[in-house]
Amino acid sequence: MFRPVVRLSTSGVRSLTRTRQCYSAPLASRCYSHAKVETDEEFDARWVTYFSKPDIDAWELKKGDLLKNIENTSASFYEGMNTLIGYDLVPEPKILDSALRACRRLNDLASAIRILEAVKDKSGPHKDIYPYLIQELQPTLIELGISTPEDLGMDIL
Secondary structure, eight states: OOHHHHHHHHHHHHHHHSOOOOOOOOOOOOOOOOSOOOOHHHHHHHHHHHHTOTTOOHHHHHTEEEEEOSSSSSEEEEEOHHHHHHSSSOOOHHHHHHHHHHHHHTTOHHHHHHHHHHHHHHHTTOTTHHHHHHHHHHHHHHHHTOOOTTTTTTTTO
16 A cells, blocks of 8 residues: 555655756857947036926926837937936036026925935935035025025934
């Protein structure tokens, strides 16, 4: 009665312990993009142009979207602050200046303060970046009547 069970168990164990032939795949070659690399100046100019659009709305300012123009096979980027903050960089003062001016055109003080908070967060452990940006943006902040999060006491929370 136990003979079939023992026979099945030993054949099961043997099948587990058999070495199987390993097949190795040939090394895959990587296909890198042949697209043009954007320089820092082009990157800054693209963002300044984007935030300087007179018809920008609150959705484009905050979120943005990646749209492709079907008639032209070129991609058109409609990006917002979330996309900009998502990059591994701290935006230049001229980009932040145009973003703050866009907030003013939309009468969106909350977004302007949120931009300053996000930049402070992006500065991370580098304590000299955020004061430099505030120093560079000070004339714009005064002109537009925008207070920094520190002026509003939000850094204490």
